[in-house]
Each structure stands twice: as C-alpha cells, then as structure tokens.
Amino acid sequence: MVADTPSLSSPNEYDDFADIYQVWTDTAASAQANLEFYLDLYREAVGPVVELGVGDGRIAVPAACRGQDVIGVDLSPAMLERCRARAMAAGVLDRLAFVCEDFRRFQLDVPAGLIALPYHSLGHVLSLEDKRSALAHVFSQLEPGGRFVFDDFYVTPALVDQMRKVQLRATYRSSGDIDTLLWVTSLVDEASQAMTVVTWEDFLDTDGVLMRRRYRRLHLSWLDPSQARSLLTEAGFVIDACYGGFDRTPFSEATAREQIWIARRPGADVTAA
Ligand SMILES: C[S@@+](CC[C@H](N)C(=O)[O-])C[C@H]1O[C@@H](n2cnc3c(N)ncnc32)[C@H](O)[C@@H]1O
Structure with a gap:
C-alpha cells in the first residue's frame, strides 16, 4: 500500500528546494530523458497546455519558446517565481499563466485539451486516497476528448x-563563489511505496575543508502500474497508452524504466495540430 500519512508532502518542501532545483534537474538523466517527450506532446496540443507542478518552468519555458501557451499550476511560490523569471529571461512571459494552487483543487476558466503532470510529481501526493482525488479532479478539468499525461517511477x-x-x-560554485558538493541518497520503504530523498550540500573553504553542510528532504510515494491503471479507470479515463520509457516503448515489466500514462476523458476527439 502507498503510505497513508501524511497526505501531502509539505507544501514548503519545494520552497526550500527551489534554489538547487535547476542543478538537480540538469544532472538527472531522467529529467533530460523526459524533456523532449513532453515538448513533443505539448506541440501536438490545441489551446493552452496545463502543466501541473510546473516547477521552475524547465519544460514549460522551452515549450513557450516554441510557441505554446502554458498554464502552470504549482503549490510553491518559490518555484513559480523561478518559472516567471525564466520565462521573462527567455522573452516568453506573455505565453505563460501562473496558478499558485494544489493540483487537486485548481480551477480552469475553460476545460483543457491537455493536462500534463511530469517528472514523478504525482508522487508528492502521498496517500492512495489523495492520488485518487487528484486524478478525479484532473478529469473534471478536461474537455471531452482531452488528454491527461503523467509519469511515475517504475520501482x-x-x-x-x-x-x-x-x-x-x-x-x-554556489553564491559567494563557494566550492560546493551536492550529494543525494534515499530512504526507500517498499512496503509503504514511499521514499524520502535526502540531499545535502557541502560548502568547502579554499583548502577543501568542510565549512558548513545543509540538508534538505523531499517526500514521495509511487504507484504500481496496476494501481495507476485502476485509479485512472475509476476516475473515468480511457487509457490510450502506457510507455516504459520516454522513447515511447510500450510498457513491459522486463524492460520498463518509467511508467508513462496517456489517458483521455471520453468524448469528442481532440484534433492534433
Ligand atoms: C519534480 S518537480 C517538477 C517540476 C517540473 N514539472 C519539471 O518537470 O521539472 C514537482 C513540482 O510539483 C510541485 N508540487 C508538489 N505537490 C504539489 C501539489 N499538490 N499541487 C501543486 N504543485 C505541487 C512542487 O512545488 C514542484 O514544483
């Protein structure tokens, strides 16, 4: 079973993580792998794409640079501020809208044709019940035929x-030109399908001697593929595809590195651009 306490990782976890998020994703193979997948997906969308957990705009800003309008939903003001700054620097601020809200509660003025929840972010909603309500809420914000795409760890x-x-x-070199090492490990509890990612920065003086260490934690949980399928179906989605990698290889337990779900609210087809 997925962990049942607490129901949501602290809303402030990413406020404390925002300053290292870019170095974190720049050095993560999984983040590099999912970028083109989501950019291609966004390009196919008609109307604005809604990205839940938009973070610092790692995906949304390059998508905007390619001409896509994006509504970015995120609970963390610090991450949204980084997204805004990134969009401003890229000259595409007018293509982004920001919604500081939980992705179980956001309300769109117009139902969406595509809602994406990239990079294991459903994992930040920790309990199975809250994941269920998140998917039901996403369903409610899609137009008939609209798609919901998310990825989760395949553990x-x-x-x-x-x-x-x-x-x-x-x-x-972190601010103040300080020699810095960024380390990571995780506590993983398979029984509760939960993990705590622990990361720490070591700040070194000019002799390489440790001056200060700063720890941060992120709490996540994951779904088994069978649970993901059940939750999507219960919410009313039709499942169009499940991939085992961002190269769109069909999911197979033997070879999958991720689980990537393409689901659709039944109804009129959304015509690809
Ligand atoms: C792993 S980051 C993903 C950021 C971006 N989508 C990317 O792929 O780089 C997860 C993001 O989800 C946000 N988040 C976590 N739980 C959330 C929730 N319940 N509602 C809205 N945003 C949430 C965090 O603040 C963080 O910015």
Whole structure:
C-alpha cells in the first residue's frame, strides 16, 4: 500500500528546494530523458497546455519558446517565481499563466485539451486516497476528448538499490563563489511505496575543508502500474497508452524504466495540430 500519512508532502518542501532545483534537474538523466517527450506532446496540443507542478518552468519555458501557451499550476511560490523569471529571461512571459494552487483543487476558466503532470510529481501526493482525488479532479478539468499525461517511477529492486546509494550529484560554485558538493541518497520503504530523498550540500573553504553542510528532504510515494491503471479507470479515463520509457516503448515489466500514462476523458476527439 502507498503510505497513508501524511497526505501531502509539505507544501514548503519545494520552497526550500527551489534554489538547487535547476542543478538537480540538469544532472538527472531522467529529467533530460523526459524533456523532449513532453515538448513533443505539448506541440501536438490545441489551446493552452496545463502543466501541473510546473516547477521552475524547465519544460514549460522551452515549450513557450516554441510557441505554446502554458498554464502552470504549482503549490510553491518559490518555484513559480523561478518559472516567471525564466520565462521573462527567455522573452516568453506573455505565453505563460501562473496558478499558485494544489493540483487537486485548481480551477480552469475553460476545460483543457491537455493536462500534463511530469517528472514523478504525482508522487508528492502521498496517500492512495489523495492520488485518487487528484486524478478525479484532473478529469473534471478536461474537455471531452482531452488528454491527461503523467509519469511515475517504475520501482524495481535495481532502482531501489541505486536510490539507496550515496551519490555525488554535482559540484559547482554556489553564491559567494563557494566550492560546493551536492550529494543525494534515499530512504526507500517498499512496503509503504514511499521514499524520502535526502540531499545535502557541502560548502568547502579554499583548502577543501568542510565549512558548513545543509540538508534538505523531499517526500514521495509511487504507484504500481496496476494501481495507476485502476485509479485512472475509476476516475473515468480511457487509457490510450502506457510507455516504459520516454522513447515511447510500450510498457513491459522486463524492460520498463518509467511508467508513462496517456489517458483521455471520453468524448469528442481532440484534433492534433
Ligand atoms: C519534480 S518537480 C517538477 C517540476 C517540473 N514539472 C519539471 O518537470 O521539472 C514537482 C513540482 O510539483 C510541485 N508540487 C508538489 N505537490 C504539489 C501539489 N499538490 N499541487 C501543486 N504543485 C505541487 C512542487 O512545488 C514542484 O514544483
């Protein structure tokens, strides 16, 4: 079973994470892998794309640069501020709208043709019940024929072993030109399908001696593919595809690295651009 307490990772987790989010994603193979997949998907959409958990605009801003309008929903003001700054720097602020809201509660003025929830972000809603209500709410905000696309971890023993390792994620100069090492490991509890990602920065002096260490945590849970299928179906979705990788390989337990779900609210077909 998915962890049942607390129901949502702290809304402030990403407020505390925002300043390292870009180095975090720049050094994550999974983030590099999903970028083109989502950009291609957004390009096919008619009307604005709604990205839930838009974060710092890692996907939304390049999509806007390619001419797509994006409504970005996020609970973290600090992440939305980074998204706004990124859009401004790229000259596409007019293509983005920002909604500071929980993705279980956002309200659209016009039902969407495409809602995306990229990069394992459903995992931040921790309990199975809250994931169920998130999917039901997404369904309610789609137009008939509109699509909902999300990815989740596909947790295998090999992935758990990898996540439990302590890894040096990046080295960089942080503000004040300080030599910094970014480390990560995870506590993984397979029984409750929950993990705590623990990351820490070591700030070194000019002799390489540790001056200060800062820890941060992110709480996540994951769905088994059978649970994801059930929740989508219960919410009323038709499942168009489940991929095991961002190259759109069909999902297979033997080879999958991710679970990527393409679901649709039944009704009129949305014509691809
Ligand atoms: C892993 S980041 C993904 C950011 C971006 N979509 C990307 O792919 O880089 C998850 C984002 O979801 C947001 N988030 C987490 N729980 C949320 C919730 N219940 N409602 C809205 N946003 C949430 C976080 O603040 C964070 O910005």
